[in-house]
Amino acid sequence: MTSSENNNPSENPAPPLAKTQADSEAANPRLERLRARARERIDQEIKSELAALTARPDFHQTVGYFTNLLSQDLSPKAMKQRFGREIVGLMCLQVPLEFFLALDLQPLRLYGGSLSAAKSAPPGLPALMCPILRSLMGEIIKDPALGELDWIVPTTCDWVSGFESLRNLFFEAAGSVRVVELPRRKEYPLAGERWLSEVAGLWEYLKKISKRRPGRKELLAAINSMEKARSALGRLSALRRKGQVPAVYFFLVTFSFFFDSVPDWTKAVNDLCDRFQGQKPAPGPGLFLTGSPIIFPNFKLLRLVDELGLTIVGDDMCSGERLLFRHVALKDTSEDGILRALAETTHDGCLCPVYVENKRRLGPIMEAAREADFKGVVFHLLKGCHPYEMDSLTLERDLFENDLRFVRLETDYAPEDSLNLMTRLEAFRSTL
Numbered sequence: 001m002t003s004s005e006n007n008n009p010s011e012n013p014a015p016p017l018a019k020t021q022a023d024s025e026a027a028n029p030r031l032e033r034l035r036a037r038a039r040e041r042i043d044q045e046i047k048s049e050l051a052a053l054t055a056r057p058d059f060h061q062t063v064g065y066f067t068n069l070l071s072q073d074l075s076p077k078a079m080k081q082r083f084g085r086e087i088v089g090l091m092c093l094q095v096p097l098e099f100f101l102a103l104d105l106q107p108l109r110l111y112g113g114s115l116s117a118a119k120s121a122p123p124g125l126p127a128l129m130c131p132i133l134r135s136l137m138g139e140i141i142k143d144p145a146l147g148e149l150d151w152i153v154p155t156t157c158d159w160v161s162g163f164e165s166l167r168n169l170f171f172e173a174a175g176s177v178r179v180v181e182l183p184r185r186k187e188y189p190l191a192g193e194r195w196l197s198e199v200a201g202l203w204e205y206l207k208k209i210s211k212r213r214p215g216r217k218e219l220l221a222a223i224n225s226m227e228k229a230r231s232a233l234g235r236l237s238a239l240r241r242k243g244q245v246p247a248v249y250f251f252l253v254t255f256s257f258f259f260d261s262v263p264d265w266t267k268a269v270n271d272l273c274d275r276f277q278g279q280k281p282a283p284g285p286g287l288f289l290t291g292s293p294i295i296f297p298n299f300k301l302l303r304l305v306d307e308l309g310l311t312i313v314g315d316d317m318c319s320g321e322r323l324l325f326r327h328v329a330l331k332d333t334s335e336d337g338i339l340r341a342l343a344e345t346t347h348d349g350c351l352c353p354v355y356v357e358n359k360r361r362l363g364p365i366m367e368a369a370r371e372a373d374f375k376g377v378v379f380h381l382l383k384g385c386h387p388y389e390m391d392s393l394t395l396e397r398d399l400f401e402n403d404l405r406f407v408r409l410e411t412d413y414a415p416e417d418s419l420n421l422m423t424r425l426e427a428f429r430s431t432l
């Protein structure tokens with residue numbers, strides 16, 4: 001039975017499902033059957049999406065680098081073997097990615113984009129649960145090693161903050177969780193200092209789990225490497241502003257970041273930019289995309305936009321352009337100075353709508369509108385994503401006041417509403 005068939009928690013008192021991989025399979029053949037089915041369905045879904053990408057007429061070997069990357073075994077065990085470093089789970093983006101690089105750790109973003117994984121999640125989860133986290137639950141069913149990783153959890157939305165308790169309800173073996181508390185009043189004078197102390201605490205925690213003692217030299221090298229990655233993604237974003245990069249490829253690239261080494265990924269993005277440099281801009285009207293993140297392999301909305309001949313020229317999603325959004329402004333190169341600069345970058349640059357005041361979310365959209373001259377904003381809202389739902393109301397008003405058209409498309413990972421979404425997008429196009 002899938003979660004969508006029966007997901008009332010009171011009717012489904014769910015026992016812990018998974019122990020460690022080693023002891024569970026012999027003891028629980030039902031669990032092993034569930035796991036095998038989840039594995040088969042999720043792998044098939046990924047294969048189909050990759051096949052659809054490689055079948056596009058504009059597919060090229062520079063894009064093939066990323067589809068190849070995602071066609072490999074993406075389990076923590078395989079990644080550890082491939083990179084020769086420990087894997088750490090990471091929910092949301094607020095913490096400095098430079099830390100992982102400086103400590104030779106591989107961050108693995110804990111977001112699920114697979115419909116099959118969402119359907120493989122244990123029964124008893126809340127009916128209107130964020131699909132990203134429902135899907136993550138299914139991913140843990142498929143591979144319990146994911147739940148056994150040490151996790152970094154910034155307290156963004158309530159789903160993310162409370163996810164540890166849901167995980168522990170269903171899975172017996174779990175890694176440690178380091179909660180990083182976000183000060184919700186960003187502009188409050190003490191918020192920056194509070195965030196700095198969270199970031200410094202995380203640095204110490206990661207040093208402990210990596211068993212390394214790096215200092216400013218390693219941090220500076222990591223910043224240098226990440227800045228190159230930011231510049232590469234900035235180049236790709238600039239080409240997309242001109243309508244030269246299809247959104248499906250853009251989101252494929254950003255999703256791949258956590259499955260590659262930073263220098264290799266940067267090189268592959270630059271190669272892609274060289275390739276797209278000469279591309280004829282797409283003729284369709286430009287759109288800006290915002291709202292709940294779009295996670296591979298669920299590219300439903302991106303494909304529909306494409307089918308209608310519309311072009312996404314920018315986004316502010318944490319799974320898109322916002323992955324590597326702000327450059328680090330380094331004034332003081334002591335270790336303390338570096339930590340401060342990283343804390344400031346992640347605090348100031350965060351566009352997540354979980355703060356008390358979210359007016360700042362308008363700025364980057366208006367900036368993109370000046371660069372790309374688009375008229376419409378598509379708000380992708382995942383059912384169950386309350387922060388973005390609330391944000392969409394104020395953003396709609398603010399965009400209207402700035403003469404930009406707005407459409408909110410509420411959806412989930414299931415394909416059944418594709419026709420409806422297409423009709424709404426067509427109607428929206430006629431207003432542009």
Ligand code: SF4
Nearest residue numbers: 130157159292385387
């Ligand atoms: S902010 Fe929205 S999309 Fe992100 S984890 Fe929370 S509910 Fe899900």
